[in-house]
Amino acid sequence: MRSDLIHHCFTTFKDTSPLVHNITNDVANNTVANVLLAAGASPAMVHDINEAPEFVQLAQALAINIGTLTHTTLQSMLATVEVAHTQSIPWILDPVAVGASSFRQQACTELLKFKPDVIRGNASEILALAGMSSRTKGTDSGDSVDRAKEAAQQLTQYAKVVVITGAIDWATDGTHSYSVNHGHPMMTQVTALGCALTALIAGFIGANTLKTEDSNSNSSSLLNAATTALCYYGQAGELAAQEAQGPGSFYLHFLDALYNLEAQTLIDHLRVTSS
Numbered sequence: 642m643r644s645d646l647i648h649h650c651f652t653t654f655k656d657t658s659p660l661v662h663n664i665t666n667d668v669a670n671n672t673v674a675n676v677l678l679a680a681g682a683s684p685a686m687v688h689d690i691n692e693a694p695e696f697v698q699l700a701q702a703l704a705i706n707i708g709t710l711t712h713t714t715l716q717s718m719l720a721t722v723e724v725a726h727t728q729s730i731p732w733i734l735d736p737v738a739v740g741a742s743s744f745r746q747q748a749c750t751e752l753l754k755f756k757p758d759v760i761r762g763n764a765s766e767i768l769a770l771a772g773m774s775s776r777t778k779g780t781d782s783g784d785s786v787d788r789a790k791e792a793a794q795q796l797t798q799y800a801k802v803v804v805i806t807g808a809i810d811w812a813t814d815g816t817h818s819y820s821v822n823h824g825h826p827m828m829t830q831v832t833a834l835g836c837a838l839t840a841l842i843a844g845f846i847g848a849n850t851l852k853t854e855d856s857n858s859n860s861s862s863l864l865n866a867a868t869t870a871l872c873y874y875g876q877a878g879e880l881a882a883q884e885a886q887g888p889g890s891f892y893l894h895f896l897d898a899l900y901n902l903e904a905q906t907l908i909d910h911l912r913v914t915s916s
């Protein structure tokens with residue numbers, strides 16, 4: 642991806658400071674809010690069905706995460722994504738541990754009817770969501786990103802962009818794809834950093850999606866925005882790992898790195914390839 646486009650997506654995100662509405666899991670709530678704030682966005686965690694479908698209309702984007710799904714939250718998610726879908730508010734699905742139970746699988750089938758703009762999961766989640774066999778370890782992945790690429794391609798029938806995260810992240814709109822070689826294994830030792838990335842991608846697509854009737858240009862703006870978020874997040878992980886002694890100090894340094902990383906640093910260290 643061209644570095645001037647990454648620069649543009651990054652500065653548009655920072656200048657917009659998007660409001661991101663999250664219906665996320667009990668483990669991730671605090672981390673997601675802190676990551677969004679450190680990156681320069683505004684988080685809101687609004688879950689109740691009496692409020693969420695109204696609240697989402699104020700937001701630039703919506704992030705849905707099924708990590709600690711309950712029957713009640715699912716009803717709220719469905720009502721909220723319906724509003725997002727009909728009003729063209731971009732939304733992203735994080736299908737946490739979808740391979741682990743039929744409840745999660747059926748919930749995702751219902752949610753996919755409202756056409757997420759982006760799906761973001763680890764390799765096992767992307768495989769399971771596409772109905773392929775996976776080695777899911779609950780919320781962690783037991784599969785390689787490469788093995789899940791065909792599944793991601795298939796899922797572009799439901800979402801405009803699909804992102805698989807892991808050692809090397811991969812983002813595709815079904816036609817164009819990018820590999821992002823950033824990040825650090827320490828990112829898997831702090832819970833919910835994948836969930837927080839999903840919310841950050843929501844912020845990037847909300848800030849960068851042009852309201853256009855042309856669905857092709859829309860999917861390439863979504864792909865560029867998601868890919869830029871991956872580069873930014875991964876580089877922040879690398880910077881934090883240089884300072885950290887373990888997972889606790891990694892988390893603190895990670896928030897600081899997200900807060901301090903500048904556009905020029907991002908551009909100078911890019912490891913993203915078309916693939």
Ligand SMILES: Nc1ncnc2c1ncn2[C@@H]1O[C@H](COP(=O)(O)OP(=O)(O)OP(=O)(O)O)[C@@H](O)[C@H]1O
Pocket residue numbers: 737762763764780781782806807808809810823824825826828829831832833834835836837838874875
């Ligand atoms: N081995 C690795 N090396 C470098 N970066 C990694 C590695 N594994 C994961 N990451 C990075 O960690 C971040 C979170 O991705 P991951 O695939 O671990 O999410 P996840 O499994 O959904 O996490 P969680 O469920 O805990 O929220 C991404 O930015 C990804 O690039």
Ligand SMILES: Cc1ncsc1CCO
Pocket residue numbers: 666668669708709737780832833836
């Ligand atoms: C640990 C855990 N359990 C359900 S959701 C979650 C956060 C990481 O996905």
Ligand SMILES: [Mg+2]
Pocket residue numbers: 735737738762763780835836
């Ligand atoms: Mg996850």
